[in-house]
Amino acid sequence: MKLSRVGEDALLASLMRQLPASRKFIGDDCATVEFRGAKNLLVLKTDCVVEGVHFSSQAHALDVGWKAMMRPLSDFAATSAVPQFALITLIVSKQTKNDWVKKIYRGLSRAAARFQISIVGGETSGTRGPAVISVSVAGFVERSRCVLRSGGKIDDDLFVTGRLGGANRRRHLRFVPRIEESRWLTKNFALHAMIDLSDGLGADLPRLACASKVGFEIDKKNLPLNRAATIDDAISEGEDYELLFAISPRNSARLQMNWRRKFPRLPLTRIGCLIPQSAIRNSQSLSGYVHFK
Amino acid sequence: MKLSRVGEDALLASLMRQLPASRKFIGDDCATVEFRGAKNLLVLKTDCVVEGVHFSSQAHALDVGWKAMMRPLSDFAATSAVPQFALITLIVSKQTKNDWVKKIYRGLSRAAARFQISIVGGETSGTRGPAVISVSVAGFVERSRCVLRSGGKIDDDLFVTGRLGGANRRRHLRFVPRIEESRWLTKNFALHAMIDLSDGLGADLPRLACASKVGFEIDKKNLPLNRAATIDDAISEGEDYELLFAISPRNSARLQMNWRRKFPRLPLTRIGCLIPQSAIRNSQSLSGYVHFK
Numbered sequence: 047m048k049l050s051r052v053g054e055d056a057l058l059a060s061l062m063r064q065l066p067a068s069r070k071f072i073g074d075d076c077a078t079v080e081f082r083g084a085k086n087l088l089v090l091k092t093d094c095v096v097e098g099v100h101f102s103s104q105a106h107a108l109d110v111g112w113k114a115m116m117r118p119l120s121d122f123a124a125t126s127a128v129p130q131f132a133l134i135t136l137i138v139s140k141q142t143k144n145d146w147v148k149k150i151y152r153g154l155s156r157a158a159a160r161f162q163i164s165i166v167g168g169e170t171s172g173t174r175g176p177a178v179i180s181v182s183v184a185g186f187v188e189r190s191r192c193v194l195r196s197g198g199k200i201d202d203d204l205f206v207t208g209r210l211g212g213a214n215r216r217r218h219l220r221f222v223p224r225i226e227e228s229r230w231l232t233k234n235f236a237l238h239a240m241i242d243l244s245d246g247l248g249a250d251l252p253r254l255a256c257a258s259k260v261g262f263e264i265d266k267k268n269l270p271l272n273r274a275a276t277i278d279d280a281i282s283e284g285e286d287y288e289l290l291f292a293i294s295p296r297n298s299a300r301l302q303m304n305w306r307r308k309f310p311r312l313p314l315t316r317i318g319c320l321i322p323q324s325a326i327r328n329s330q331s332l333s334g335y336v337h338f339k
Numbered sequence: 340m341k342l343s344r345v346g347e348d349a350l351l352a353s354l355m356r357q358l359p360a361s362r363k364f365i366g367d368d369c370a371t372v373e374f375r376g377a378k379n380l381l382v383l384k385t386d387c388v389v390e391g392v393h394f395s396s397q398a399h400a401l402d403v404g405w406k407a408m409m410r411p412l413s414d415f416a417a418t419s420a421v422p423q424f425a426l427i428t429l430i431v432s433k434q435t436k437n438d439w440v441k442k443i444y445r446g447l448s449r450a451a452a453r454f455q456i457s458i459v460g461g462e463t464s465g466t467r468g469p470a471v472i473s474v475s476v477a478g479f480v481e482r483s484r485c486v487l488r489s490g491g492k493i494d495d496d497l498f499v500t501g502r503l504g505g506a507n508r509r510r511h512l513r514f515v516p517r518i519e520e521s522r523w524l525t526k527n528f529a530l531h532a533m534i535d536l537s538d539g540l541g542a543d544l545p546r547l548a549c550a551s552k553v554g555f556e557i558d559k560k561n562l563p564l565n566r567a568a569t570i571d572d573a574i575s576e577g578e579d580y581e582l583l584f585a586i587s588p589r590n591s592a593r594l595q596m597n598w599r600r601k602f603p604r605l606p607l608t609r610i611g612c613l614i615p616q617s618a619i620r621n622s623q624s625l626s627g628y629v630h631f632k
Binding site for chain 2: 077079082088090092098100131133134135164173174184
């Protein structure tokens with residue numbers, strides 16, 4: 047999975063570089079752009095799930111619809127943006143049962159309702175291949191609360207929400223993006239950089255570090271693990287949809303104290319810090335595993 | 340094609356009705372929504388092209404990319420909205436040649452540049468099936484210039500831009516959405532209702548009439564035909580991507596005169612008018628063919 051994602055990063059980056067207007071938007075979780083005359087930024091994100099790639103044909107349709115909506119919302123959480131409107135594209139073969147399609151919509155609809163999102167448009171198409179559900183979401187973020195991958199600074203502390211690893215059983219179909227947590231964080235703290243852990247810490251942390259032009263140091267023994275997950279699972283499995291963020295060490299103690307009060311049942315763990323790139327032998331490596339102690 | 344589209348309308352309408360927040364957005368070309376603190380409306384649209392459905396595997400990749408971008412832009416034209424940002428989802432099998440993907444992006448990129456649109460995000464995924472290109476577009480429209488399908492009034496004149504029929508050879512891959520024409524129209528005239536002719540006059544005119552709760556009367560002999568296209572082609576083939584709009588008959592003469600001056604090479608044709616529903620025997624019929632004289 048990781049390798050193919052890294053291949054996707056490279057392909058996408060190479061394609062996007064060909065688009066002159068697009069260079070500045072490459073490689074963040076959401077696009078954040080100006081909307082004429084508005085104080086806030088317009089935030090846009092699209093994501094898709096494909097049968098046989100992101101979900102098995104045996105998966106519950108309700109879960110699949112839920113996941114299709116929640117994946118782009120996890121990117122909104124990473125940006126600390128508020129999702130408001132969704133457009134849905136549903137591509138299914140003629141053999142698909144109407145009941146399955148209805149359950150997909152019910153899953154999408156429940157997920158949207160969870161965050162007061164209006165589904166404002168839909169498109170359906172036939173196909174001779176596997177089913178595809180693509181969801182595009184629009185919303186806003188206040189300029190002062192918009193968090194990118196690129197703002198991390200040397201000596202920042204790195205925190206992750208929740209626990210990592212072991213998502214592949216069923217949890218990856220039922221996750222709730224950390225939007226509430228992310229909005230609380232930016233209301234109360236100045237985050238330097240943030241990303242959601244969709245491809246695993248081992249792929250996503252190097253992305254944040256790379257965008258911030260810094261290195262990182264992680265203490266693997268400190269990683270918060272889900273039950274039955276190993277450290278390796280936590281690093282490489284992916285689909286955790288937890289938040290990873292960088293914050294000035296001066297704020298760490300206050301953050302941890304206030305977090306425990308606000309979200310007593312959700313762990314927040316300091317897993318390491320950002321360091322100068324010069325301190326790393328192989329700063330090119332996207333895989334970044336060499337930096338895991 | 341038409342039948343499956345009518346089936347799609349019904350399926351989509353039935354699914355969307357299950358989503359309480361979404362009722363008011365059903366069945367227009369674009370979603371037009373409020374964006375916090377902005378004077379203009381935020382306009383959103385998503386559309387997709389599927390290999391084997393919207394384009395053949397033999398089609399030029401450049402053309403396919405162009406069409407994938409231009410289809411949602413045609414809905415912006417129908418709303419008289421200005422497109423600004425696009426998100427692209429590209430789903431291809433591992434066997435797909437890199438060169439094909441690059442040409443798809445070049446086609447998308449050229450089409451975006453034609454209307455000064457920034458491609459601000461992209462997502463790629465694998466599949467075991469046919470290729471899918473999904474494009475979501477965001478932009479704006481001034482409240483006073485937003486045109487829906489539903490504003491048509493009894494006695495309005497019906498106009499179409501350009502010529503109809505015969506698009507299936509190659510033109511449907513190379514069309515230019517009527518955004519410039521649409522923006523000129525709403526700058527200078529009060530349009531009551533508008534739609535783009537993607538599924539053919541025989542499917543799209545009944546949609547406009549139905550949304551406006553009126554009937555219509557068309558003089559088939561007046562339809563502007565492309566070379567080698569028959570009247571039946573003009574009614575049922577689809578993929579013309581011309582504009583159909585309703586305007587008060589008091590403005591028709593001034594419109595036609597000014598149009599000829601502004602767009603001397605593009606015909607504008609009065610093809611009929613809107614009439615009371617009570618004047619029609621079968622006002623339920625979505626197919627609407629009974630109303631074609």
